[in-house]
Amino acid sequence: MIPPYGPVKVQRCNHPLLRERKITLFVQREDLVHPYLSGNKWRKLKYNLEDFKLSGATMMLTFGGAYSNHLVATAAASYLSGIPLIVVIRGEPHPENPYQEFIRSCGTKMIFISRTLYREKGDPDFIRTLLENQRIHPDACYVIPEGGANDAGTKGCEEICNDVPDESGWIACACGTGTTAAGIARAMKDHQKFLGFAVLNAGNYIRETMIKSGADEGRFHINEDYVFGRYAKVTHLLKNFIKNFHLQTGILTEPVYTGKMFLGLLDLIEQRYFREGSVITAIHTGGVLDFSIPLKW
Ligand SMILES: *Cc1c(COP(=O)(O)O)cnc(C)c1O
Numbered sequence: 419m420i421p422p423y424g425p426v427k428v429q430r431c432n433h434p435l436l437r438e439r440k441i442t443l444f445v446q447r448e449d450l451v452h453p454y455l456s457g458n459k460w461r462k463l464k465y466n467l468e469d470f471k472l473s474g475a476t477m478m479l480t481f482g483g484a485y486s487n488h489l490v491a492t493a494a495a496s497y498l499s500g501i502p503l504i505v506v507i508r509g510e511p512h513p514e515n516p517y518q519e520f521i522r523s524c525g526t527k528m529i530f531i532s533r534t535l536y537r538e539k540g541d542p543d544f545i546r547t548l549l550e551n552q553r554i555h556p557d558a559c560y561v562i563p564e565g566g567a568n569d570a571g572t573k574g575c576e577e578i579c580n581d582v583p584d585e586s587g588w589i590a591c592a593c594g595t596g597t598t599a600a601g602i603a604r605a606m607k608d609h610q611k612f613l614g615f616a617v618l619n620a621g622n623y624i625r626e627t628m629i630k631s632g633a634d635e636g637r638f639h640i641n642e643d644y645v646f647g648r649y650a651k652v653t654h655l656l657k658n659f660i661k662n663f664h665l666q667t668g669i670l671t672e673p674v675y676t677g678k679m680f681l682g683l684l685d686l687i688e689q690r691y692f693r694e695g696s697v698i699t700a701i702h703t704g705g706v707l708d709f710s711i712p713l714k715w
Contacts, residue, residue: 419464420498422451426581428699431667439687440694444583445669449676449704452494453711454520457704458591458598459491461574462566467495469570475560477502479549481539484509485517485650485674487705488565494713497524504529504559506548508536516709524713539564567595572631575601582699586610588692590683591701592617592675593640594649596624598703603633612638615679618649644682650674656681672705 427450431443448457455463470478478501482489489505496503504527511530512518521528529548538544540563546556562568575598582589589606593599593614603612612633616624621642629635646653652673660677663684664670671677683700692698 419467420452420455420460420495422460423453424450426451428581428583431669431700433663433666433684435684435687439690439692441687441692442585442697443683443687444586444697444699445667446578446581446699446701448578449670449702449706451704452491453708454494454713455491456487456707457702458575458578459487459566459704461578461601462488462571462597463491463495463562464574464577465570466560466562466566466568466574467499467501470501470560473560474557476558477504477554478560478562479504479506479545480562480566481506481508481536481564483507484512484515486564487707489521490517490707492562492566493521493524493526496526497713503527504552504554506531506536506539508533517707520709565595565597567597567627569631571597572601572604576605578602578701579605579607582606582610583697586697586699588613588696588698589701590615590679590698592679592703593624594618594675596627596640597631598701599624599638599640600628600631600633602701603628603638604631606637610637613683614638614640615644615682616640616642617645617675617678619645641682641686644678644685646678669702670706671702675705676702 427447428444431445436443451460480492506529549556588611590613593616599614621640624640656673656677659681660671
C-alpha cells in the first residue's frame, strides 16, 4: 500500500453555531492522509492494490470523468507503486486541465471516449473489446470500477470507523457512489447512526448500494436537500459558505463534495435536526487538491 503522509487527525470544530445549539462536531481529517490519494480515495485503493497483487495481472485499468479525484488518486498510486495504469476518461481531452496534466505526468495512459460510449463502462464485454483494441489480454489487467466502487473499496472505507470517537452518536459524510457510506455504515458501532449527503441526484442509487453492501437500513439516512442542482454545480451560496467556513474553522473544503456536506450539516444543526448534546463526527473525505505539491517524499 502507498504509505500515508500522516495519521488521520480528529479535531473539534469551533463554529459559533455549535455553541448556540449545544452540539459537538468532530471533523475527521481523512483529507490529510495524502495530498493526491486524497481522503477516501486512499481508503478505497488500499485493498484494490492488495487484490491487484493477488490477481497476477500486470497493469490496472480504471474509469472517470474530466475532474475525477479517483483518477488522480489512482494515477498517483500507479506512479508510486510502479504498477502501469490505463485510464478511460469521459469526453474530449483538455490539455489545460490540471487533473489531466497530473495524470499524464504520472506516466498513465489516457483513453478518451464519448459520453455515450462511457455509459458502457461497467459492461465486461465493453471492457474486453477496449483492452483487445489496445492489444492487451483481459487477464493481464486488473479493473477498478469508476470511483473505486467495489468490494475492496468498501472494505477499505470500513477502516474509517477506527478513528471515529466513541462518543459520536452520528457519523456524516458526502456521498457520490455511496461506497464510502456503505463501508462506514457497515462498520460503525451499534449506538451510531449514519447521515449521508448526496452530491448528485442519485439518492436511491446510493441507498441501494449501501443496502446491497450490508448496511442496516434502519440506521442510516441519505439527505438529498443539498445537491444544489446537480453534480459539481457551484452556486454563489456554496462558494460563500466555503469561504466563511474556512475563515471560521480553518478547514478547507471544496464545492463538489465536502462543501455541500458541511453546508448541509450546519443548516440541519441550525434547524435543530439534532438533539441538544448530540455528538457528530463529520468525515472530511478530501478532494482539496494542490497540484503544486511534488509527488514524492
Ligand atoms: C470521491 C469522493 C467522494 C464520494 O465517495 P463515494 O464513495 O463515491 O460516495 C466524497 N468526497 C470526496 C472528496 C471524493 O473525492
